[in-house]
Amino acid sequence: MLPFLRPDLAQLTAYTPHPGGSDDSDANVTSPQTIDPLDTNESPFDLPIALKEKLADSYLSNLASNRYPDGEHLRLKQAIADYVNESAKLPVDALTTANISIGNGSDELIRSLLIATCVGGAGSILTANPTFSMYAILARTLGVPVVSVNRSEQTFEVDLAAAQMAIEQTHQPPIRIVFMVHPNSPTGNALTEAELTWLRGLPEDILVVVDEAYFEFSQRTTVEEVRQHPNWVVLHTFSKAFRLAAHRVGYAIAHPTLIGTLEKTRLPYNLPSFSQTAALLALRHRQELLETIPLLLKERSTLLHALREEPTLQVWPSKANFIYLRLSQKALDGTAPQAQERGLNQLFQTLKSKGTLIRQTGGGLRITIGTPEENQRTLTHLKQAIKTLHPL
Numbered sequence: 001m002l003p004f005l006r007p008d009l010a011q012l013t014a015y016t017p018h019p020g021g022s023d024d025s026d027a028n029v030t031s032p033q034t035i036d037p038l039d040t041n042e043s044p045f046d047l048p049i050a051l052k053e054k055l056a057d058s059y060l061s062n063l064a065s066n067r068y069p070d071g072e073h074l075r076l077k078q079a080i081a082d083y084v085n086e087s088a089k090l091p092v093d094a095l096t097t098a099n100i101s102i103g104n105g106s107d108e109l110i111r112s113l114l115i116a117t118c119v120g121g122a123g124s125i126l127t128a129n130p131t132f133s134m135y136a137i138l139a140r141t142l143g144v145p146v147v148s149v150n151r152s153e154q155t156f157e158v159d160l161a162a163a164q165m166a167i168e169q170t171h172q173p174p175i176r177i178v179f180m181v182h183p184n185s186p187t188g189n190a191l192t193e194a195e196l197t198w199l200r201g202l203p204e205d206i207l208v209v210v211d212e213a214y215f216e217f218s219q220r221t222t223v224e225e226v227r228q229h230p231n232w233v234v235l236h237t238f239s240k241a242f243r244l245a246a247h248r249v250g251y252a253i254a255h256p257t258l259i260g261t262l263e264k265t266r267l268p269y270n271l272p273s274f275s276q277t278a279a280l281l282a283l284r285h286r287q288e289l290l291e292t293i294p295l296l297l298k299e300r301s302t303l304l305h306a307l308r309e310e311p312t313l314q315v316w317p318s319k320a321n322f323i324y325l326r327l328s329q330k331a332l333d334g335t336a337p338q339a340q341e342r343g344l345n346q347l348f349q350t351l352k353s354k355g356t357l358i359r360q361t362g363g364g365l366r367i368t369i370g371t372p373e374e375n376q377r378t379l380t381h382l383k384q385a386i387k388t389l390h391p392l
């Protein structure tokens, strides 16, 4: 360890997009011919060629590469505000550019929110596990303490009594942000009415962050809360349903004062010109881009039903573009406590050796819904993996 580095960073594990490795270091395993990347919840569909051509054209004709990007993102903010009002069925102009801040992915916005509320001993954050790992990772990089509570093992609802107690008993520093994903990753469940009521009742000195990265799949949103609660922020992204993960564009929807502070804390030219152009183009062609969603939802349902036929697995319903599962109680009967994780790891490794990359996280496996062909291979590979499970 270099002596000038913060000692707490030595213990920190960075976010790994492909844990278990997407490298080919496993020399004695013959590489599968087809790799299905079903571990990061992207859309399986690239932008249509015609849109890529439009994007390339605008790079050739209007984008000066020697100039800094538009640092205010006003055109994109306007297009986003229009889309948010439309998709949340709010009146036109209910939310305006003053309610939008755009980040280099929602990840940047999560960090800006932490800087704006918690850094320098000003606050701790609360998460409910299992959930998106970036909240805790980014908090730790900033020296912000993380308090976590559990979810029900059956429904993955947040233990609200524990959450309330954590808020009441955390003092040095007090909890300043509660992070919720709606629907949650990796477990796929949307916030319940009880959870929403609890969030609405939180005091004004606690910021409620509702991360709706999967909104276009779930069609559930809490953006109307932003108009009544200045301590409420909703995060959306272009990385999932909008098929633009390569371009790193996310946005926050909140009260103008919070938005103003996010604008102060972000880097000056955080969003490359090409990404701004791509996001504008995606919004202009949103109908075409989002047309793939019904197919993905149908695929989710087909895969879910097929997986439920497997007595070895317990499979949860999902409101997002992924499925979460664990080994069933039946499969675990009479085994050691570590059997669940060991069994999941075997399935994960076997799938990987066959080219199906999924994520082992939060005590389960999370599988992104891909193309029909990919999902068929997922099912085939998973069935084979179950057959070759070693005794647990």
Ligand SMILES: *Cc1c(COP(=O)(O)O)cnc(C)c1O
Binding pocket: 041, 104, 105, 106, 107, 108, 132, 181, 185, 211, 213, 236, 237, 238, 239, 240, 245, 248, 249, 250
């Ligand atoms: C994928 C995802 C995001 C998106 O992050 P970007 O930085 O916008 O790509 C945010 N939150 C959750 C819970 C996600 O799963």
